[in-house]
Amino acid sequence: MSIAISARKLRKVYAGQPPVVALAEASIEIKDNEFFTLLGPSGCGKTTLLRLIAGFEHPTSGDLEMHGSSVVDLPPHKRPINTVFQNYALFPHMTVAQNIGFGLEMLGKPKAEIKSTVDEMLELVKMTEMADRQTAQISGGQQQRVALARALAPKPKVLLLDEPLSALDFKLRKEMQLELKRLQTETGITFIFVTHDQEEALTMSDRIAVMSAGTIRQIGGPRDIYDHPAERFVADFIGDTNFLPAEVVTFEGETAQVRLASGKTIVARTPEGEAVQGKVTLAVRPEHATIGAEDAGLLSGTLGEVVYFGTDTHYHVSLNDGTGFVVRQQNRPDHDNDVASGDRVGIAFPPDVGQVLKD
Amino acid sequence: MTDLATPQERRAARNRWLLLAPALTILIIAASGPLLITLVYSFLSAGDYGGVEWQFSWSAWFNVFMERDIFDDTLGFSDAHLSIFWRSVKLSLMTTLLCLFFGFPTAYFIATRPKKQRDLWMLLIIIPFWTNLLIRTFAVVELIRNEGTVNTLLIWTGIIDEPIQMLFTEFSILVGMVYVYLPLMVLPLYASMERLDFSLVEAGYDLYATRIKVLRRVILPLVKPGVIAGSILVFVPSLGAYVTPRVMGGGNQLMIGNLIELQFGQGRNWPLGAALSITLLAIVMIALLAYVRTAGEEDTRHG
Numbered sequence: 001m002s003i004a005i006s007a008r009k010l011r012k013v014y015a016g017q018p019p020v021v022a023l024a025e026a027s028i029e030i031k032d033n034e035f036f037t038l039l040g041p042s043g044c045g046k047t048t049l050l051r052l053i054a055g056f057e058h059p060t061s062g063d064l065e066m067h068g069s070s071v072v073d074l075p076p077h078k079r080p081i082n083t084v085f086q087n088y089a090l091f092p093h094m095t096v097a098q099n100i101g102f103g104l105e106m107l108g109k110p111k112a113e114i115k116s117t118v119d120e121m122l123e124l125v126k127m128t129e130m131a132d133r134q135t136a137q138i139s140g141g142q143q144q145r146v147a148l149a150r151a152l153a154p155k156p157k158v159l160l161l162d163e164p165l166s167a168l169d170f171k172l173r174k175e176m177q178l179e180l181k182r183l184q185t186e187t188g189i190t191f192i193f194v195t196h197d198q199e200e201a202l203t204m205s206d207r208i209a210v211m212s213a214g215t216i217r218q219i220g221g222p223r224d225i226y227d228h229p230a231e232r233f234v235a236d237f238i239g240d241t242n243f244l245p246a247e248v249v250t251f252e253g254e255t256a257q258v259r260l261a262s263g264k265t266i267v268a269r270t271p272e273g274e275a276v277q278g279k280v281t282l283a284v285r286p287e288h289a290t291i292g293a294e295d296a297g298l299l300s301g302t303l304g305e306v307v308y309f310g311t312d313t314h315y316h317v318s319l320n321d322g323t324g325f326v327v328r329q330q331n332r333p334d335h336d337n338d339v340a341s342g343d344r345v346g347i348a349f350p351p352d353v354g355q356v357l358k359d
Numbered sequence: 360m361t362d363l364a365t366p367q368e369r370r371a372a373r374n375r376w377l378l379l380a381p382a383l384t385i386l387i388i389a390a391s392g393p394l395l396i397t398l399v400y401s402f403l404s405a406g407d408y409g410g411v412e413w414q415f416s417w418s419a420w421f422n423v424f425m426e427r428d429i430f431d432d433t434l435g436f437s438d439a440h441l442s443i444f445w446r447s448v449k450l451s452l453m454t455t456l457l458c459l460f461f462g463f464p465t466a467y468f469i470a471t472r473p474k475k476q477r478d479l480w481m482l483l484i485i486i487p488f489w490t491n492l493l494i495r496t497f498a499v500v501e502l503i504r505n506e507g508t509v510n511t512l513l514i515w516t517g518i519i520d521e522p523i524q525m526l527f528t529e530f531s532i533l534v535g536m537v538y539v540y541l542p543l544m545v546l547p548l549y550a551s552m553e554r555l556d557f558s559l560v561e562a563g564y565d566l567y568a569t570r571i572k573v574l575r576r577v578i579l580p581l582v583k584p585g586v587i588a589g590s591i592l593v594f595v596p597s598l599g600a601y602v603t604p605r606v607m608g609g610g611n612q613l614m615i616g617n618l619i620e621l622q623f624g625q626g627r628n629w630p631l632g633a634a635l636s637i638t639l640l641a642i643v644m645i646a647l648l649a650y651v652r653t654a655g656e657e658d659t660r661h662g
Binding site: 054075090107 | 556558559561562563564565566567568569572576577580581
């Protein structure tokens with residue numbers, strides 16, 4: 001698989017007093033035909049990176065290549081990249097069909113070809129009946145589809161999506177997530193998707209780049225990122241995580257024996273390509289831990305709140321050293337955990353689920 | 360009008376009209392009163408020392424367009440008046456176009472500045488507008504008169520030997536009017552550009568439109584209300600301009616405004632002045648109707 005987009009030490013600083021570093025340094029390689037997500041809280045630089053790729057911004061330094069040749073000095077209208085804007089940015093003075101055909105028209109395609117591509121796109125996003133509507137006359141979800149069709153119509157090499165689902169309600173968002181994934185598979189276009197919604201990122205992406213404060217913290221598949229967050233920020237931002245103080249006993253390449261506060265030791269994963277020693281933080285997902293008798297577990301503490309969520313129950317435990325720990329257990333009709341608030345309980349988790357974090 | 364169902368609603372409606380009555384009365388009197396007087400005067404005879412004689416006459420209206428040769432009494436079109444009408448319309452159209460030409464990029468420039476800077480830029484546009492019209496006009500005179508800044512500079516640099524006669528020409532009137540009316544174009548243009556969603560401009564670039572295509576296909580259609588408002592605001596006062604053509608044209612390049620003033624002053628022909636005023640009003644109305652209609656048609660064509 002070849003590389004569609006490759007950013008090397010890309011940096012963007014906005015002039016001002018003081019200057020604003022929007023993107024400190026980003027190096028990234030996005031493959032052809034990949035659903036790639038830039039994930040991070042607002043202000044982390046993900047939209048800046050997207051705008052640099054689109055060409056709306058010029059990098060302060062660094063290089064940006066597309067299929068092996070630099071595009072840093074190409075204006076947006078010369079890049080085979082299209083964008084789905086956060087607010088859709090549909091042209092209010094044109095109909096749905098005119099919006100979708102705009103890119104093709106600007107490329108100077110013959111009228112017949114524009115017509116057939118527009119029809120094809122309308123079908124793809126299931127908007128055929130709406131072709132002659134004004135964009136103000138259709139709903140948010142429909143505008144979203146038109147924006148998508150408009151960006152896909154010129155058959156770009158890369159499609160950029162800037163939080164396109166954030167304005168939709170919950171149910172529509174779920175629908176569009178599946179729809180986007182389907183479109184990406186069908187068209188074979190590289191999608192670069194920007195979001196702050198970790199669930200969206202996990203369900204749709206082939207790979208995710210987690211960003212914070214203008215830098216890329218970790219790149220990997222959804223499973224990598226979730227199960228093996230490299231650092232505290234990533235572990236905290238994606239899903240719920242328990243952080244435990246621990247001490248490395250022996251380091252064994254990809255894993256390490258760590259001693260927990262209770263004195264017991266367990267095998268945990270270590271960050272890729274990094275040696276760990278001394279005091280570290282161990283991340284354990286709530287659903288990977290189980291609750292049981294006090295003396296059976298790795299850690300012990302007092303059970304606080306028990307919150308019932310239907311599919312599962314959250315047990316908030318206050319460990320002996322005062323740190324909080326949450327255990328999430330799936331509910332089964334034939335099974336009832338007979339523990340109550342105030343009980344002394346033990347917490348256990350299997351080897352290898354704990355992740356030693358970079359600091 | 361729909362029938363009002365209950366007495367309460369009827370009373371509420373009547374109260375509304377009663378509350379509006381004072382403002383409406385003033386509006387009706389102030390708007391139509393002077394106009395009516397002008398209209399009536401245009402059908403009366405001229406008094407010997409100004410004013411009007413209360414005697415019905417077509418002669419004012421006749422004199423607007425026609426004239427009787429003083430030697431052989433033959434009828435002919437009033438060349439002097441028609442050429443003044445033509446000059447007024449021509450200069451006003453050119454003023455509007457030039458204001459648009461300079462005002463559009465100016466407004467775009469201001470609208471694309473950071474929010475904090477925009478007010479300062481707008482202030483720079485408005486300050487001349489607050490300055491006395493005569494002073495502004497004489498400032499332009501100072502620039503372009505034979506011994507003025509431009510000619511002095513050109514002679515000093517050796518580009519020309521003799522000063523170029525710019526003052527007291529149609530060119531100087533045009534320069535003066537563009538300068539004087541430019542803010543009237545920039546203000547409504549800026550207002551509509553400030554509301555423009557610039558992500559639409561980015562969307563245009565993103566969809567392979569060049570700068571010129573983005574301007575024509577995205578920006579212009581969206582700021583058209585501002586273009587129309589600005590053009591009307593410049594065209595209408597240009598057509599009736601008095602001070603600028605008087606100062607910059609030096610009395611031999613009359614526009615309608617000067618012609619009207621002449622009739623009420625030295626000409627002592629109030630009915631003709633009144634008839635010319637009504638004619639000016641008619642030209643403005645026709646121009647506006649034509650403009651709004653073509654602008655509207657374009658709108659439906661783009662759909």
